[in-house]
Amino acid sequence: MKALTRFFLLPLASLLMAGLLWTCSDDFLEVAPRGSLDENVLSSEAGIEGALLGAYSQLGGRGNYFSGASNWANGSIQGGEANKGTNDGDFTEINELVRYQLQSTSRIPSDRWIGIFDGITRANSALKLLSLSDDVQLTEADRARIEGEARFLRGHYYFQLKISYNQAPFLTPELSVEEQQMVVSSEDIWDEIEADFRFGYENLPETLAEAGRANKWAAGAYLGKTLLYQEKWGEARTVLNDVVTNGKTTNGQSYGLLDNYADAFNAEFDNSKESVFAVQAAANSGTTNVANPDMVLNFPHNNGPGNCCGFFQPSFDLANSFRTSDGLPLLDNSYNSEENRLVTDFGVAANDAFTPDDGPVDPRLDHSVGRRGIPYLGFGPHPGVAYVRDQPYGGPYTPKKFVYYADQEGSLSDGTSWTKGYGSMNYNIIRFADVLLMLAEAEIESDNLDAGRDLINQVRERAALSSSMIMNDDGTPAANYEIANYDSFADKAEALSALYMERKLELSGEGHRFFDLVRWGVAKSELDRIIANEQMFLPIAYSGASFTTPQDLYYPIPQGQIDLQGSDVLPQNPGY
Template identity: 55%
Template sequence: MKTLFKFKKMTVALMATLMVGVSCSDEFLEVLPTGSLADAQVGTKDGIEGLLIGTYAALNGTDGNRFEGPNHWVTGSIMGGDANKGTDAGDYGDINPIQRYETSATSGDLNQLWQARFEGVSRANAVLAAIAASEELSTSDAAILAGQARMLRGHFYFDLTKHFGDVPVFDETLSAVEIVEVPRSSAWAQIEADFQFAADNLPATMSDAGRVNSWAAKAYLAKALLFQGKFGAAIPIFTDVINNGVTTNGLAYDLLDDYAQIYNAENDNHAEAVMDVESANNSGSTQNANWFDDLNYPYNTGADGPGNCCGFFQPSFSMANSFRTDATGLPLLDGSYNDPANALENDFGLESADAFTPDAGNLDPRIDHSVGRRGIPYLDWIPHPGKAWIRSQPYAGPYSPKKYIYYKSQENSFTDGSSWTRGYATMNYTIIRFADVLLMAAEAEIEAGSLPTAMGYVNRVRARAANSDYWVKTEFGNPAAPDAANYVISEYPASQFADQASARTAVRMERKLELSGEGHRFFDLVRWGVAATELNAYLQYEAQFLQTKFAGASFTAGKSELYPIPQAQIDIQGPDILPQNAGY
């Protein structure tokens, strides 16, 4: 089908606002144009680099709306059952219907997400158009600049497609017309082409942190193939990345020994970072920090905890329960982790002054790197005090997030306290990390029938989690202190990977545990075709505790898998040109 897609005319004069949400290295952040770029400037390598930096900046969002952030804490994690929208019902109430799968096409947040990602596309197209018009670039420079722009454009289209499905696609050849005919069809062909070009033309390493390289492009290409069910095509690419891939600065991809160091600003650009968004503090704008997370720290912590605001992102009951392990250290793959006999002991309904003993049962040690819960040390702050850090337990439950939270020792050095909250931290957000690659590769191998290879990848991830040297202790920073909980974890036996169905169950649970709260869960459930079953069960379970939030909520198969096309965009184009997704 053809559609008319209105696209604002691009010129080579690109405003300095491209630089607002910089998401590259600190060196990039020092390049601050004070006005528009003239045509002659854009034809130079430096001028095109300026346009490219603006494209990198769009990874972090362009308008300051928290739905634009790269971590998808609402559209990926809350909607996937990892977490509840915290705080209370009256604060940021626009999220309330979204978390009940009652999303409206008139949502301003979703419209801003749409606009931000297409802004990223337009910035990438401006770079590519400038490269094509330049008479000064060497062949090598043109290829590397174009490879980065196409890698970023592929990311923006991938993000649009996984949210909205069938989206308009246009490239740099269409960027100078007001109204063009473009196919409103699957963007996958363009996504694959962009990632393939980047893989073929980018070097293996780059001089600046934050820039994409050929290995990141290969990993993303394989991910795009996996999302389409092209498992055979994805496998050799994943294998190459796993066996030979290196980070931008030349570190061989690997799992970090210490799981917690993935989320520590002092350890940014580590061996597990395949593609990330660079962050910076005290750079003149909190937009350069993790502004998209500023609402998500525990509530009302004062000097005893990070941020002091606002509790919007609270791990769910079901997510916390999922970390239960059996006597052998394996997860409860039959889903019985939510049964009363297995559900995690928590302080729901208790005051912080009330007596409480943390759960004594078997647990995956990743729980206490992922979920803040009463009585367990909260990084190097105090032990989580429970209700005192929760704005409304009856609305959002008893837990706090723990990933991508800054440490007490990092206050004012890895945080930007220049705004209304101390919660602007500066650790990189990892769009793709190596554990994710291993688990995606395991999925592909399972579908191809290579079950022993898949088991090896999954157990590699579990073996890292089982390293007791890095389990949370009762006393932060003291390796001789007792473990903070009864951690019991083991690798999967061969019997779990004896057939495809059992192997699928294992790898899907491992993604849930390993990547919890990182924005993947909703999109995983959708591509696996199990979203309706899993998420309706989740709603039913959570509603036992959070009745005012979830009573009567339901996920509608055939509708809720995609977000609605923003009505504001349909109003511009007309419904015949930009039709709404089914069910909205």
């Protein structure tokens, strides 16, 4: 038996040695993933369209709360329009935004970077598959459309990176994975972003069969916005004027303002004539993944619609900004003074009597901010503290935009998950009022003050019409609504001041404010003023808050990404 054993052991040992020698080669690692499709299979029309839809699906930031296009935290909380809300111990990472205390290891910059690059990868995948496709499979028109949509989406994601981090490596589909890892981050990516939107503007059709896709005019609006950020006033004016004059929705309806301001945030009016480009959402489809997850935390706490979670409470500064005098906003920022600031129920118990402010206000206040005693989306008068989790921490207000109406619960809101706050309302990345105000800015910066004033007044006239939409049960106006047009501007400085304020009032809570303040060069002065005001009422929420330049103008590059790529490829932003 011993000899027999040795006979079998010797060949076995030889086989083991041979196996060890064979494993010294890494060829065995080159195995195609099981369950995956080859690029040549995916480069069919169906495969390319699937990849393109995947790029669209990342617009809402599926998977985390900080990479979605709404920018409710990145743009509105950072811009002083809203407090974190809820209480100090809930989702503490957002406290760093409120207090401007982000670090390179913070969650928010990391999640945002990863989520946005996920969108870029998906857009580039569609472009790569398109380059591999057979010309027989796609018409020339389809090829131009698909490339236009994919480049539009890549432009959107890079635009978000640029305004958030000021730098990024610009990746293209022809680069290998190894080559992409060596692309050095750069601040000079406006040209690439502009080129992507310009391609869409010049190649996308004006109308499309499906709502939610980017058409020529959506690309033109985003191109105009990109030019505006670069202070290319004349070019921006030309493109934006084309969009305003000739632009159409994907179904061919000419752009315009809805009669009622609040309808721009009402799911019943999704993809309306005011919607230039929007993140699509739906409720009760069998999965909340296609609802509006970006806003799911931002409903009144407990007793109100959504049953959760009390985040994103409008700031005192924002609410006070809607104070008017002779129908016009207080451009000198005196709205926060004791004489002018709104009367609120801050510190007033739910069972104590309270009379809402009776001073003159812009009607957009009560389409945008939930406040005690004012009708709240069909749920009755806003009850004040009963809708607020921790009033001394978050203040007296609750969000109103992107919250569903009482008669929409269960139909245009989805209650199949942990909260009823999964709404079906779209988020407009660009809506027509925004385009009008961007064009007004380009006109004013080009010294066409009257043209700029007319565009601002067009937005204000719609706001005036909307005052009749906020009524008490007895048919009386819910507040003292007073709004008027500008007759003239004394000079360019006054015109710009009016424009800056109009963007604040019209676009509040829509994620634009912080990025506007940065590009206008007034972030430091504005945010210092707002911090000082909020600290008087919310000392815990704003404890240690301080805005430092240039550090707080942009997010830090996530340290985890620098560790992977190296600081020579991803240099850190100043101050971190």
